[in-house]
Amino acid sequence: MKAENKHSKIISAATKVFAKKGFFTARISDIAKEAKVADGTIYLYFNNKYDILLSVFEEEVGKIVENTEKLLSLEDDPRKQLEIFAIQHLLAMKKNRHLAEVIQIELRQTHKIIKEYRDNNFSNYTGIIAEIIRNGQKSGIYRSDIKPDLAKRAFFGALDEISRVWNASLETNYSVKEIATQILSIFLAGIQVDPSNLPE
Amino acid sequence: MKAENKHSKIISAATKVFAKKGFFTARISDIAKEAKVADGTIYLYFNNKYDILLSVFEEEVGKIVENTEKLLSLEDDPRKQLEIFAIQHLLAMKKNRHLAEVIQIELRQTHKIIKEYRDNNFSNYTGIIAEIIRNGQKSGIYRSDIKPDLAKRAFFGALDEISRVWNASLETNYSVKEIATQILSIFLAGIQVDPSNLPE
Amino acid sequence: MKAENKHSKIISAATKVFAKKGFFTARISDIAKEAKVADGTIYLYFNNKYDILLSVFEEEVGKIVENTEKLLSLEDDPRKQLEIFAIQHLLAMKKNRHLAEVIQIELRQTHKIIKEYRDNNFSNYTGIIAEIIRNGQKSGIYRSDIKPDLAKRAFFGALDEISRVWNASLETNYSVKEIATQILSIFLAGIQVDPSNLPE
Amino acid sequence: MKAENKHSKIISAATKVFAKKGFFTARISDIAKEAKVADGTIYLYFNNKYDILLSVFEEEVGKIVENTEKLLSLEDDPRKQLEIFAIQHLLAMKKNRHLAEVIQIELRQTHKIIKEYRDNNFSNYTGIIAEIIRNGQKSGIYRSDIKPDLAKRAFFGALDEISRVWNASLETNYSVKEIATQILSIFLAGIQVDPSNLPE
DNA sequence: CATGAATGAGGGTTCATTCAT
DNA sequence: GATGAATGAACCCTCATTCAT
Known part of the structure; x- marks a missing residue:
């Protein structure tokens, strides 16, 4: 329980610090201070700095995927499903700004390892979109x-780019609902056989 | 001329090295070696490592903006204009993979400074899209x-995400023309008043 | 008794670990694992890492000195005595390779403290040789x-150097008896008044 | 020339520092300070701390071997040759106390690499003794x-042990000449067919 | 202008030691 | 007494930057 606690405290601290300073600029001691543990303690739970990044990704993103898939299974209409995905993504990104940046900024990073990792893992996530489209x-x-x-890339890219600049400019301008509605209205009109046929 | 030469040799080397290794992982000596100059020489043309990154962005992206705007001025149809933007963007990204990665990966990076910089600069670029839409x-x-x-964010994000994974998977699958056509067909259908009214 | 048990378990584990990895490379946790106790337990029996080294030396070497002196007291002939010392030393080193290395490698180490310590302690051991010679x-x-x-230094050095490389090359080539005979035949011939006068 | 200079300055500083503090206790910054260079400079000439140790050994010991072999080639009498070896070894150890300790202390160290290295290299050195004996x-x-x-091991071990404690006790007691004479008188008497037949 | 050897601050990581349980 | 999670000082090494040539 205590270990569990510390593990997630570090993950959460790292998410915050990485987002704020970036992976390379972040110092282990920053994370340690944020997590209120000693520097060395971090190495009881992670092999190295890079391992922390992977873990942040793995754990936090995993939750989103799981959650989104659960909601999707309750809905049959491919148009509604696309809406669910958009709203879930935007909500998740808005709720956890730190995580949002980690995903967007850090996981576009260099190392082959991470690229492959992301490709294997994010495929699952963006793959959801492709599946919805195929069903439709x-x-x-x-x-x-x-x-x-x-x-799927176009749709994900659109959502991603919008949440990327969230903090900066869109902060107060638009709500998640408004944004989702706009994006959906464009994409649904764009990919439906009969654009006038909207879900109720 | 010789200095000019060296300046651009360094820019070009830096673009390549940054793309390959990432900004933080890249060493000045890597860039120097790639540019076939001494480490110290780089500091005759740039203030510091970070300044090189800004310059790469400024110079290389500037060319794209300039080029795109020139082409756009020759065309009035907002639908054609959107197509021009998409094709120009994809072509530029395809032509200069190194630059593509620098833009996508590095400029999502870290420092506030860069973010502001990008916001000031990329606004110009993505602003083109917003302008086209307003005209339409x-x-x-x-x-x-x-x-x-x-x-504009949705459109740019869609293009950006697609060229992000270019190297990996789409390499041989789709041509620039095919991709542009798909994206356009979705977006135009999505944002036109009368989706059936396509440009000839 | 239980404590006694644990104390010697640690000593024995430390001897093994120091010999295998060297004093500085050995970790407390290595010793703890080898002794099947917790890291912290070690500090109930020893003040610090260095103290363990001293204890290993003190206890293990003490046994050899004691044993050798007992055997020597049963023999009067200085030539036989030298033989006893040589055989006892080689046997002890062969029997406890771990200890052998600790003595040879680690106690030639670093700190003045250890040097003085050794000088005070090993003097007792090598002093035995000097005493035999004086008697002769x-x-x-x-x-x-x-x-x-x-x-005494020459004799001890000769034995020491031979057992140093024991593991490596002499492993199978020569028996303790053969080696002792060779060394003795050289030294006795070297220091006797009448070299032809050998003990029966 | 300048590089040459710095390389040997570092070697020499390292020899001194290793001897004084031991390999593991010595800090790179100690060596740097002793050599009057920056810490980082050391890594322009050596790959890592361990590489410095190997280099110290390689370079310094190489000189001794070379010098000893030159002198031996001028002498035919195996008894004189043994004397030359003993005197050269003792002189070298006396002249360069720091090096003496490095050889004796550090090169008995742990790492397989160094053991093999030493075995390959010191074989050359101690092999000289074996060769002299075979000729005799x-x-x-x-x-x-x-x-x-x-x-050869007995002879080398005798010399080695004697020079090991040089600093401590033998400092003022015996000269190199006296020591060599003693050791030689023992060994020659010990291994000659006719011990009374001494070289003039 | 050009060089590249030299610098030294900075940070990731290890591990002896402590202490709450 | 025993544990082992937690601590944090210590240190090797990297690399952006400088400057004498």
């Missing part, structure tokens, strides 16, 4: 000339 | 309920 | 021009 | 029942 195509709701793997 | 709205081609500053 | 000189068996304190 | 056996001067590879 089967039910004749989405245009069959849309390539799911291109569209 | 005036001429009644684009839906008036679309928020240009949200749509 | 009194009985007219050993040459009177031999300086006992030089000869 | 061929010319009928040394006893044929002596095993050269045991005798």
